[in-house]
Amino acid sequence: MSELQRQLFLQQQNGKLLRQAADFSYQYLQQAPQAPAFPKQSALDLLSAFEHDLPDKTGDAEHILNQLALKGGPNTVHYGGGRYYGFVNGGVLPIGRAARWLADTWDQNAALYVMSPIAATLEAQCEKWLKQLFNLPAGTVAGLVTGTSVASLCGLAAARYRQLTRLNWDIENHGVFGAPKLRIILGRQTHGTVIKMLNLLGFGQQNIEWIDCDQQGRMQVDNLPELDASCILVLQAGNVCTGTFDHFKQIMPIAKRANAWVHVDGAFGLWAAASPEFARLTDGVEHANSWSVDGHKTLNTPYDCGIVLCDDQPAITHALHQQGSYIQHSGDRDSMMFTPDMSRRARGVELWACMAYLGRQGIAELVELLHHRALYFAKKIRLGGFRVINDVEFNQVLLRCDNDQQTQQTLVNIQQSGVTWCGPAKWQGDDVIRVSICSWATTENDIDVAVDTFVKARHNT
Numbered sequence: 266m267s268e269l270q271r272q273l274f275l276q277q278q279n280g281k282l283l284r285q286a287a288d289f290s291y292q293y294l295q296q297a298p299q300a301p302a303f304p305k306q307s308a309l310d311l312l313s314a315f316e317h318d319l320p321d322k323t324g325d326a327e328h329i330l331n332q333l334a335l336k337g338g339p340n341t342v343h344y345g346g347g348r349y350y351g352f353v354n355g356g357v358l359p360i361g362r363a364a365r366w367l368a369d370t371w372d373q374n375a376a377l378y379v380m381s382p383i384a385a386t387l388e389a390q391c392e393k394w395l396k397q398l399f400n401l402p403a404g405t406v407a408g409l410v411t412g413t414s415v416a417s418l419c420g421l422a423a424a425r426y427r428q429l430t431r432l433n434w435d436i437e438n439h440g441v442f443g444a445p446k447l448r449i450i451l452g453r454q455t456h457g458t459v460i461k462m463l464n465l466l467g468f469g470q471q472n473i474e475w476i477d478c479d480q481q482g483r484m485q486v487d488n489l490p491e492l493d494a495s496c497i498l499v500l501q502a503g504n505v506c507t508g509t510f511d512h513f514k515q516i517m518p519i520a521k522r523a524n525a526w527v528h529v530d531g532a533f534g535l536w537a538a539a540s541p542e543f544a545r546l547t548d549g550v551e552h553a554n555s556w557s558v559d560g561h562k563t564l565n566t567p568y569d570c571g572i573v574l575c576d577d578q579p580a581i582t583h584a585l586h587q588q589g590s591y592i593q594h595s596g597d598r599d600s601m602m603f604t605p606d607m608s609r610r611a612r613g614v615e616l617w618a619c620m621a622y623l624g625r626q627g628i629a630e631l632v633e634l635l636h637h638r639a640l641y642f643a644k645k646i647r648l649g650g651f652r653v654i655n656d657v658e659f660n661q662v663l664l665r666c667d668n669d670q671q672t673q674q675t676l677v678n679i680q681q682s683g684v685t686w687c688g689p690a691k692w693q694g695d696d697v698i699r700v701s702i703c704s705w706a707t708t709e710n711d712i713d714v715a716v717d718t719f720v721k722a723r724h725n726t
Contacts, residue, residue: 428526
């Protein structure tokens with residue numbers, strides 16, 4: 266046995282490193298409510314400790330872990346706190362964090378059933394529950410990926426396969442060169458990741474048919490072109506700025522009659538279907554062909570947890586499958602058939618744990634909690650003199666000051682405060698501030714503190 270091997274066995278058997286990591290984790294969580302939403306400059310200065318050449322010799326494991334905790338920990342961004350409203354970054358349910366620790370210890374590759382029966386079993390159960398929550402067709406299959414970006418890639422790849430098949434083109438054998446032209450139809454408020462994935466699939470942006478949207482970002486139904494079997498139409502369940510939903514109930518019958526493929530980008534908004542209060546927003550979404558959604562946003566699973574759902578198993582399987590004489594398929598779930606990668610972590614462990622813990626009622630309550638906090642924020646920020654741009658249909662609040670310059674400087678002051686954090690956007694040509702309420706930990710008191718910071722930031726412009 267080599268000296269390195271001896272050290273590694275010792276570290277594994279005595280458990281000291283795991284206990285040390287657990288202690289640091291407990292300390293981190295205890296300090297989190299008082300921690301700045303974004304690292305202060307004094308913390309950022311600590312990052313220089315990581316900037317050195319690769320060591321020549323094996324190091325001290327406990328010292329390395331200590332360095333990570335003491336100099337890396339202060340430089341984390343507190344998505345899971347009550348005053349972080351940037352992007353659409355969710356918090357983490359305690360059961361999700363605990364399940365993630367366990368899954369990391371298991372370190373399973375979730376590609377095939379024979380690689381991990383537990384990973385395959387939990388993913389199959391998550392697939393079943395997701396279909397129940399979103400009222401999707403019985404034949405719908407699910408794949409777990411990093412996030413909605415890759416989930417959209419999977420859904421659009423399945424769409425490309427199916428629509429070209431309808432036009433008598435075998436993309437698996439003949440590729441995209443010389444293939445019949447497919448029509449890509451997007452609303453002008455489509456998220457940039459969808460366009461990125463279309464680029465990866467070979468669809469040039471000049472070929473996109475753009476549909477105008479209303480003042481809240483919904484695709485205008487009356488502007489839809491005539492659809493046919495060459496069309497791939499992308500709709501939104503939750504606009505990233507306003508939180509609004511496209512008119513699924515009106516658009517889906519039109520697409521169905523034309524044999525157009527509909528993909529729904531539902532990164533955070535598809536979860537509305539799980540709530541009796543908000544299911545009306547997704548009425549008709551079940552008639553799409555593919556959907557993308559994240560667990561790490563509205564559901565508050567740990568990062569990363571993206572989900573693609575597709576009602577056409579042959580299409581997504583043909584679009585993503587891998588061949589190889591060494592691959593041992595089984596009669597059970599082989600998850601690599603529904604994702605572009607083979608080797609990947611078993612992210613279904615924490616997804617299953619979060620869904621099993623919350624149940625149908627808890628998931629609905631979490632969705633509704635985020636919305637009610639957003640409404641409370643909008644009410645308080647209006648009283649503080651800001652203008653709320655959107656209707657606050659879900660969990661997004663879009664606001665601005667009197668002009669672009671004041672809005673920009675106010676945001677700079679907010680971000681530098683350390684008390685709270687949010688980001689910018691452009692809406693209808695104006696500079697705006699995006700506030701996304703996405704963590705279970707956000708309380709009305711957190712919002713009161715954040716709004717007070719916003720008001721002070723504006724007064725200092």
